Amino acid sequence: MKNSIFFTALLATTISLASCHNSNAKPVISNEIASIEKTSVDGNTKIQVALLLDTSNSMDGLIEQAKSRLWNIVNTLTTLKYNGKTPDIEISLYEYGNDGLSAEANYIRQVTPLTTDLDLISEKLFTLRTNGGSEYCGAVIQDATKQLSWGKDNDNMKLIYVCGNEAFNQGGINYKEAISDALKNDIYVNTIFCGNQQDGINSYWKDGADYGKGKYFNIDSNRAIHYIVTPYDVQITTCNERINNTYINYGSHGYEKKQKQAEQDRNAGSVSSANYAERTVSKSKAAYKNDSWDLVDKMKDDEKAIDKLKKEELPEELKNKSKEEIKVFVAKKSKEREAIQKEISELAKKRQDYIDTEAKKTKTQDDLGNAISTSIVSLAKVKGYSVEK
Template identity: 65%
Template sequence: MKRSITMAGLLLITSLCFAGCKQDSSPDSALTLAQTDPQAVTAPSNKIQVALLLDTSNSMDGLIEQAKSRLWNIVNTLTTLKYEGQSPEIQIALYEYGNDGLDASGNYIRQVAPLTTDLDVISEKLFTLKTNGGSEYCGAVIQEATQKLLWGNRPADMKLVYIAGNEGFNQGRISYKEAISDAFKKEIFVNTIYCGSQREGVELLWKDGADIAKGKYFNIDSNRAIEYIDTPYDDRISECNKRMNDTYVNYGAQGDYKKGKQLEQDSNAEVISKANYTERAVSKSKKVYKNDSWDLVDKVKEDKDAFKKIKKEELPKELQNKSTAEVEAYVKQKATDREKLQKEIGELAKKRQEYIDTEAKKSKKQDDLGNAIAVSIEGLAKQKGYTIDKTL
């Protein structure tokens, strides 16, 4: 009889615990479960999520060029942020709006890329943007990004929207005030970048939008060409990047295609400028740049048993006739080579940034899209308890 009561009690306690765990999905409950069984739960990392909403009407060619020129600079700013000593996951999304080539019934808005850690996709999509005509509905595109993107829900997640354009902020059927208020309820901070004078941006309500959002308001000259500071370290970083490309071991149906896209984005960055190519190389040397969906070196970091799961025909042709042990040794060597190159680039990047900072002090800091975004990222990061380490 005692045994029956004990078993019934255990069943009752188990069922109650299960019900409680099912209802409580908070980080604290996850931590408790992880402490009981470290294999049961993998604590999700904090996220920094950035949505870029770019006006692609006729007058915005300069803005698109600045976005292409500053993407990797923005990424490198994000990689300087730490939360309680940990690097957050970085995701970027891209929207275009105000383009007459888009669907009028959808308010001339297009999600070019969802929030993604695949930074090469964002780069690729930026280079496909074309300007055309224009009916710019800021409220509509802010609402779309707020509702359609998969935003994080952890207290330390940083959620940022940057909307850039040059027409009245209050155009369209959807109120920008309501759209921004809805975003703020989700702790999404909307920052506005007016392409024109400070006074015009205020008159056209771009500053009002940022004020409602508790974000930042900036004005930039989108037609001004980006001025770069060349450094004595650029050439060596570029050489390391080319050698690092040889350490990628593609696998799977998309492997060869994605490796080609990686090289394509290198070329796109180089076309913009030598400095932009260097910025991309620095980004590629950091943890935020990962390609485990097609690169075997990154895949093995995520899954130690990857070699057992990948079929021979999914490997590059030069590895298909090798034994599993030989493939493992090959990938291990590539990983070692990459780590050395990443370390060298990291060391050179520190010296490069010090050189740029010194040279920048000699002249007024340029007011452009990249700098506007960097300033606001660092400002909000401090509010959210992140630390900034520019020596990373």
């Protein structure tokens, strides 16, 4: 793992981190990334998940599993309710252990802050590349704990997942001290070792999870994901184009964001048809929200949003319409979307029932998605969340 193979720049706009040995270190964040942090909705209960992925050499399988299971993990998160309400879902992504990253920053980079922009998480996952490096789990846990905007409410569920395959105790930051700081903020630390279970125990990965009040898993990161194809996949994916036609871009980056939505559809489909179906199911959930660029979502929170927009911020087909005409158009698209989401939701329940039945016939595969989804449900119950499928 220590030999360099290659490195491709992860972000178009780089995030510079100060040394992790400095407890006051702050990342310098581009305007694009800074705007993402504003997408969170204050006041609601939050489920916040930070994925800390080892991108050192030989971790290509781990990255593939992350790309393959993102929407499955999102759909697991959307089954959780707190006092009958759907929490906001925020995900953050870090990479660590990559020689292409700064040695002064302990070979760690914050790829995204905690964000509700799920398409962004998908986009950045598909840009990750591996390269030989030194993996400092304690340091990346410390960075995630101190740099991210974790919710203060006791009802929030805050989870860190560290994934890798080198000794957990490497580097100058003691992992127990870093985890202790996380626990002070009510953040549970889970560990996923890519390799033999006993090797993970011997190299302190289980100890890290035990200390962090989280779960320890081991996976075969080089094993291909096994998908269960269902009779409902085609029906679900045909809903995708229809639901995409209900999105109305606005603002200076609206058109670009709508194009990126389509790009993440293609990325999901490049993995498998089942993964494409999983992504489509996510679009039927409240967690898949794009109020920063989509007028339908925006007007659900702010009915007067149209009154605040300038003509040049609207898409071409709406620029010559009156505000009342625009409101009627948006209302029509909103109604269309709700009908399609209901259709997807009903198909998704049948699909999941089929998958659950088929999974019982064979040994459940232990991959990244299963590890994270299993622990999410288990820890959610401890926090008083219910699971509604």
